[in-house]
Amino acid sequence: MNRLFFRFFVLVMLAITAATFAIYFAISRLYGDPLEDIARRQAAAEVFLLQNYIDQAPADEWLLRLNQVRLVSKVRYELLPLAEARAALSGASDATLMRGAMVFDVAGKAFMRRVDLKGERYIGSDAEVLRAEGLPIDTAQALQQEALRYAIVALTLLIPIALWSRTHWRGMQTLARVADEFGAGHLSARARMARSASIYPLAERMDHMADRIQRLLEAQRNLLHAVSHEVRTPIARLEFGLELLRSAAADPALEPRIAAMEKDLHELNALVGELLGMARLDGGQAVQRAPFALAAMLRTAAEQAGAAPPPETADAVLEGEQAEAKAIAIGESNTGAGYAVRPVLVLRLAEDLGSVNGDCRLLLRAVANLLSNAEKYAASRIVLTAVRVGGEMEIAVEDDGPGIPAEERERVFEPFYRLDRSRDRASGGFGLGLSIAHKAVALHGGSVRVEDAAMDSALGGARFVIRLPA
Structure with missing residues (x-):
């Protein structure tokens, strides 16, 4: 401005x-x-x-x-x-x-x-x-008089221009502040300028636009909540009915079908939950900021990924500083013929991470969604790294899976977008996890991007990087 x-x-x-x-x-x-x-x-x-x-x-x-x-x-x-x-x-x-x-x-x-x-x-x-x-x-002396004459003319022109520009500038500053607040999720922010203001027509149109956007978002949110509530009611009845059917059925051949129906109901229930989460973020959910330890939050995200942390080791060094490394096996699945070990999660957290002022719950969910996405496609290994780079916190989730093509890296954060629908159907998910992570980080003034694998990394898969203001 x-x-x-x-x-x-x-x-x-x-x-x-x-x-x-x-x-x-x-x-x-x-x-x-x-x-x-x-x-x-x-x-x-x-x-x-x-x-x-x-x-x-x-x-x-x-x-x-x-x-x-x-x-x-x-x-x-x-x-x-x-x-x-x-x-x-x-x-x-x-x-x-x-x-x-x-x-x-x-x-x-x-x-x-x-x-x-x-x-x-x-x-x-x-x-x-x-x-x-x-x-x-x-x-x-004559030239000085001429210069003085032109200086007086210039000041005579500039003073009213400066006074007009000052009021115009203050109005523009108000519009910029309202736009920032509205973009941050405060949907009630309005300019409310006097009719005598030089940019009143523009401010009035912005206020009308904000009113329409607020009404549309509120209608969308109300509709989504109502639909989700109405959908969850029959889901609950179906789950109850399937439980009764399971207890009453005497034919063992029906058991696989009942289990498949229960799985579909669980997926539908999870989809409704994800949609409600998206609605809250899209509706400008206020960020409940409070200082929290970043390292502790990342350990909690790793635990939620499926296993408790093993004893610490101290053999990893990040950015010239001593870091801790933890190898966490994300559970095991019994296949009947033996045990198939799922990808191993390795934590590399720098010692000077300190605390972050933000919504711990939202950031925890963002990291957990990235870990969940990496678990679906990783072959054997996932690495969660966190370091402080200048005035930013950098959190990276990297796997040794097939990776993401460069031309698709921006679209993976779109809701319901899938690179390989057949694989997604096999691995689960609705294409909302990365979108939710992207919105949660954006509410904190940060960014999440898909980048090329680090030069010193041998994983070669997808690499998601979250950058947050320190």
């Missing part, structure tokens, strides 16, 4: 400067050089003496009167050959001299004029030029 009004101020100053030069050149072109006019006024006494005393002498007395003036005047008068005088003049000044008019040299404080056009004063007077030097010409 400040840049906008600074550019406007610079533009006004440049316009005033350009107008000053334009006025000067226009007057010079139409009426002659203003400095020459100033010099002519300041040398008026010498001009008057030449025209009304020396030039009024009778024939053959012109030189006598000129010599008398030389004796009493501080101005130096000398006679020059016409050819020499013309050689020192430009085209326009030369033409002026040949007409018999005076030609002023402001910088040299002098003027020149032909003695006689017809040679009537003395023999050869038509081939000589009178040059007067040392005239009392001082244009500095």
Whole structure:
């Protein structure tokens, strides 16, 4: 905002400067050089003496009167050959001299004029030029007066412009603040400007837009809550009915079908929960900020991934600092023919993580969603890293799975977007976990992106990086 009004101020100053030069050149072109006019006024006494005393002498007395003036005047008068005088003049000044008019040299404080056009004063007077030097010409004061005049004009223009710009700038600042608050989830933020404000029409339209957006979001949220409630009621009845069917069924062949139906109901119930979570985040859920230990939150996310942490080791070093490494086996699944070990989760937490001021529950869910996504596609290993980089906290979740193509990395955070629908159906999920993580981090002023695997990493799979203000 400040840049906008600074550019406007610079533009006004440049316009005033350009107008000053334009006025000067226009007057010079139409009426002659203003400095020459100033010099002519300041040398008026010498001009008057030449025209009304020396030039009024009778024939053959012109030189006598000129010599008398030389004796009493501080101005130096000398006679020059016409050819020499013309050689020192430009085209326009030369033409002026040949007409018999005076030609002023402001910088040299002098003027020149032909003695006689017809040679009537003395023999050869038509081939000589009178040059007067040392005239009392001082244009500095005149230039200062002109500069003062233009400065007064500039201030007269700039003061009302500055006053108008100040009110305009304050109105723009109010609109920017309202936009920031509205974008942060405070849907009741409005500009509420007076009708006399210069940007009242814009503020009024922004307020109307905010009212419509608030009504739409509230209607969407109410509809989603109502639909979710109505859907959960039949889900609960179906679960109860399936439980009764299981207890009453005597045919063992029905057991797999009942189990499959129960699994579908659990997925539907989880989908409703995810949709409600998305609705709360989209509706501008307020972030309940409070300081919490980042390392403890990450350990809790690892525990929620499926296993309790094993004893600590101290063989990992991050960014030149001693870090702790924990290998956590995320559960085991009995396949009937043996045990298939699920991916191993390794924690690498720097010692100087400290605390973060934010909503611990939201950030915990964001990290847990990233870990859950990595667990689905990792082959054998997941690494959770956290370090402090400058003024930011960097949390990375990396796996040794197939990775994400570069052209798909921005779309994976869209709701319900899936890279491989067949694999997602096999591994579970609705395509909402990454979107929820992205929104939760954004509410804290951070970002989450998919980046290339670290140069020193041999995993080679997907790498999700969360950056939060420290």
